[in-house]
Amino acid sequence: MSAPLARQRILARLRAAPPQDIPAPTLPLAPMPASDEIRLDQFRRGIEAFHAEVIDARQRTWQTVLAEVCAAKRIGTLMLPPADLADLNPWPGGPRLSRFDRPIEMHKAELFDAIDAGLTIADGAIADTGTLIQADPRRMPRTLSLVPPIHICLLDPRCIYPSLQGALAATPWKQAMPSNLIFISGPSKTADIQQTMAYGAHGPRELIVLLTAGT
Amino acid sequence: MSAALNEAPNCPRRYPAKPTDVYLFGTCVLDLFDPEAGVSVVSLLEREGIRVHYPQDQTCCGQPAYTSGFPDQARAVAARQLPLFAGDWPIVVPSGSCGGMMRHHWPRLFADDPALLPLATSIAERVLELSEFLLHVVKPRWPRAGAAERVVLHTSCSARREMNTHLSARALLAQLPNLEVVLQDHEAECCGFGGAFSVKHPELSAAIASDKVDALEATAATRMVSADGGCLLNLNGTLQKRGSALRGEHLASFLWQRTQAPA
Amino acid sequence: MNAPTPIRFHANVRGVLANPVLRASFRGAMDFLMARRAAQFPAADAFEALRAQGEQIRQHSLARLPELLETLEANLQRNGIQVHWAETPLQACRLIIDLATRAGGDLVVKGKSMVSEEIELNHALEAAGIGALESDMGEYIVQLAGEKPSHIIMPAIHKTKEDIARLFADKVPGVDYTDSVDELIQIGRRVLRDKFRDTRVGLSGVNIAVAETGTLCLVENEGNGRMCTTVPDVHIAITGIEKVVARLEHVPPLLTLLTRSATGQAATTYFNWISGPRRAGELDGPREVHLVLLDNGRSGAYADIRLRATLQCIRCGACMNHCPVYARIGGHAYGTTYPGPIGQIVSPHMLGLEATQDLVTASSLCGACGEVCPVKIPIPDLLLQLRQQSQGNAAAPLLPGAGRGRKALQSISYQLFAWLYARPALYRLFSFVATRLRAFTPARQGVWTGSRAPLRPAARSLHERMKSRAGESCA
Structure with a gap:
């Protein structure tokens, strides 16, 4: 559906315009991957500058650290992704665990009004901007990282790309983009009122990244 | 006034040897x-x-x-x-x-x-x-030092963005002993002249000039120096109209007067 | 209703210049945004290299625009995104009304989209009995106040928190006055959250469209953009035809230029790449995604190789943040959807040069806009081009309304100027007379002396001084 002839008329006008030959830009190659250590450090400083919390859970089990976070943040209900983290079971004094395993239409009321925190697994991260990547909506529903007031994200620091260019070069996105690829750099925020930064505008007001050695 | 930005502004210019x-x-x-x-x-x-x-x-x-x-x-x-x-x-x-x-x-x-x-x-x-x-x-040598003075420098937008010479006047003035050169608040902002702009949009031009003059006066400088006659017409006209004692002088006049050897 | 329009620019300017609170608020906001941006580009060389890339990506994309639009369309369709074309705002509004109606929606929840402002979508929807709710905090505030955005990135930049506190207390049911920014934001969050949950149609703009993958990219901080494009059953995106790039690797330079130039951020909270509706096995996401491609005069600017550069714009707003005129009057006075220097060069091809004749002259040509533009649009040069068209002194192709800015007195003045200044002997006579008449300098010299002392010729012209020197030294 389009306005009648709009497509043809617009394209015809553009084609009637004088042609120009401007070569594709030669873009500098993605920077050489620094060491894992340096990339992690860069990522961490970047995302912390965006007001996220990063907790290194590699020396302990991430479940232990998660329990501490839930206690500290008084998380009463925690929503998990559809199939991942199957071995995460409720623990004494811990939050009620809910699983995002049906279409959102059946979860909406709960998701918007009854869930304190969403738990997701990042598909990677970008060092130079401090950015988490969620690249598979099948595994990680889009709204799980968006709707609950707290977003807890597990990240394996071995999957940190040096830059966005690096990520584009190393992933199969160019051949097959996921229906939704999401980059996250910190909690939701706005400076729309008198340039004063406020967190938790429409998305999570807190973002907690747990560094794990694998889930 | 008009700033052509297609030429790479950061490309340093090659200067000729001192001519006769x-x-x-x-x-x-x-x-x-x-x-x-x-x-x-x-x-x-x-x-x-x-x-x-x-x-x-x-x-x-x-x-x-x-x-x-x-x-x-x-x-x-x-x-x-x-x-x-x-x-x-x-x-x-x-x-x-x-x-x-x-x-x-x-x-x-x-x-x-x-x-x-x-x-x-x-x-x-x-x-x-x-x-x-x-x-x-030219790389001049200045024959005379001049008395202690504080001046404020206004650089035109064309010098800054079109000729890329915005640091030249500053560097020249820095060579003069006993001279304190101060910069006004929002130093890089236009004085509001813009040639025909000052006539086509007098209220806007006046508002910008008025803020510039406020900033110049706030430096407590005794004189303002600028290398652009258009800005000086605008700023001196505004200063005079508001009864300010501050006046702007062309860089050339300022340099010559200050460094002239006593007759 | 006396909404600002570009044809009343002078009156609009007088109104806002008389408001010291508003002026202080713009100045403070622009200083804030300039400082934020400056902190992101500490090294001039690195910035120059990056903007040269940005410029070339945009110019390369525009050079191939018709072909890229077809590739984009084919790849979007392959991804299950339906593509619609509109030549005019009216056509675009009708398309969107149709789509919303078919989705059974009586409300459209909107993410930030300047193109939707450009087509005045909210009015059109309301006229069709469909509500429109802005969800970006700034846009929500502006809509609640019955106003339009005054800045393309920070729509409510003209309002103080006290203004917003009063507005919320008046207009949002059950809200008491509070001027705590956190509390005000939480009020907005509560109101809009219910709408995100229950509304069937979401609308967004597009920051970059990638032809080779059929992807729509959206930049935002609040999460409302993700809400609008994810939770409702139907997502309608609208964008201008110029926003397309060829390849995925063209995104990173533009993205970093955009976020750093706009709000001084290395990255925004969210960067959302949408390449289709919910797929089999996915548990959320819209069932339908539509893209409306709008022309609205863009192909007219495209036809002129000189004005084509206006289409390079990535809508960062840096030119307005650095503009001495915008900083004095803010966005509303322009009376156009896009204010500031970028508005001065894109509004003529959208609205014609008759309505915008006072906008193309409203610049001192200081060059600050061109200096900060992340894709190197030569805004001052384009204003010169548009002034020539407005005065009827340019060759085809011309924008609608070319020649309508021509005023007899001004044309005669410049003809007289050329006649006199191209005749050296006559000019010397003129300056001789002018200097001899300096005692008779009029105290009032039109608008010049409105804010300045009169111009008074010197006692002797430089020509005369040099002539008398010639006797002593060389000629």
Whole structure:
């Protein structure tokens, strides 16, 4: 559906315009991957500058650290992704665990009004901007990282790309983009009122990244 | 005024060796309203052993018409200037905006005129704004120190963004002993003149000029110095209207007066 | 209703210049945004290299625009995104009304989209009995106040928190006055959250469209953009035809230029790449995604190789943040959807040069806009081009309304100027007379002396001074 002839008329006008030959830009190659250590450090400083919390859970089990976070943040209900983290079971004094395993239409009321925190697994991260990547909506529903007031994200620091260019070069996105690829750099925020930064505008007001050695 | 930004502004310019002769393009503003500044340019250069040639048939670079959307009229005026500067000497222009017009816009004005384009291009290459000519080419020695004074420097937008000479005047003034040069708040902002803009949009122009003058006065400087006659007309007019004691002076006049050896 | 329009620019300017509170608020906001941006580009060389890339990506994309639009369309369709074309705002509004109606929606929840402002979508929807709710906090505030955005990135930049506190207390049911920014934001969050949950149609703009993958990219901080494009059943995106790039690797330079130039951020909170509706096995996401491609005069600017550069714009707003005129009057006075320097060069091809004749002259040509533009649009040069067209002094192709800015007095003045200044002997006579008459300088010289002392010629012109010197030294 389009306005009648709009497509043809617009394209015809553009084609009637004088042609120009401007070569594709030669873009500098993605920077050489620094060491894992340096990339992690860069990522961490970047995302912390965006007001996220990063907790290194590699020396302990991430479940232990998660329990501490839930206690500290008084998380009463925690929503998990559809199939991942199957071995995460409720623990004494811990939050009620809910699983995002049906279409959102059946979860909406709960998701918007009854869930304190969403738990997701990042598909990677970008060092130079401090950015988490969620690249598979099948595994990680889009709204799980968006709707609950707290977003807890597990990240394996071995999957940190040096830059966005690096990520584009190393992933199969160019051949097959996921229906939704999401980059996250910190909690939701706005400076729309008198340039004063406020967190938790429409998305999570807190973002907690747990560094794990694998889930 | 008008800033052409297609040329890489960060590309440093190659300067010629100190010449024996130069042309002076005096600008229509200095001709009528501040000839002392033009004479000071001559005095400064002659003291450094440079002969200054001032073609008597020069009038204006054509900028007022050009920036108002009248390229034919600008071309008619500019075309009369071209043959006056046909020699090889550098052309010293004591104004960033006229310098910018000649350096960047004359070649465009004559782009379709095969007879005049080579001369317009040759002139464009030889145009030097006064402060860059003094700093990078003449490298003057200042015979006299002058008394302790605090001045505030206003740099025109064309010097800053079109001629890329915004640091030259500052560097020159820094060479003078006993002189404190201060910068006003929002130093890089326009004074609000803009040629025809000041007439087409008088309220806007006045509002911008008024803020600039506030900032200049807030520095408690005794004098304001600028290398652009257009900005000086606007700022001095505004200062005078509000009864301020502060006045602006052309860089050339300031340099000459301050460093003149006692007679 | 006396909404600002570009044709009343002078009156609009006088109104806002008389309001010191508003002026202080703009100045503070622009200083804030300039400082934020400056902190992101500490090294001039690195910035120059990056903007040269940005410029070339945009110019390369525009050079191939018709072909890229077809590739984009084919790849979007392959991804299950439906593509619609509109030549005019009216056509675009009708398309969107149709789509919303078919989705059974009586409300459209909107993410930030300047193109939707450009087509005045909210009015059109309301006229069709469909509500429109802005969800970006700034846009929500502006809509609640019955106003339009005054800045393309920070729509409510003209309002103080006290203004917003009063507005919320008046207009949002059950809200008491609070001027705590956190509390005000939480009020907005509560109101809009219910709408995100229950509304069937979401609308967004597009920051970059990638042809080779059929992807729509959206930049935002609040999460409302993700809400609008994810939770409702139907997502409608609208964008201008110029926003397309060829390849995925063209995104990173533009993205970093955009976020750093706009709000001084290395990255925004969210960067959302949408390449289709919910797929089999996915548990959320819209069931339908539509893209409306709008022309609205863009192909007219495209036809002129000189004005084509206006289409390079990535809508960062840096030019307005650095503009001495915008900083004095803010966005509303322009009376156009896009204010500031970028508005001065894109509004003529959208609205014609008759309505915008006072906008193309409203610049001192200081060059600050061109200096900060992340894709190197030569805004001052384009204003010169548009002034020539407005005065009827340019060759075809011309925008609608070319020549309508021509005023007899001004044309005669410049003809007189050319006549006098192209005749050296006559000019010297003129300056001789002017200097001899300096005692008779009029105290009032039109608008010049409104804020300045009169211009008074010197006692002798530089020509005369140089002539008398010639006797002593060289000629």
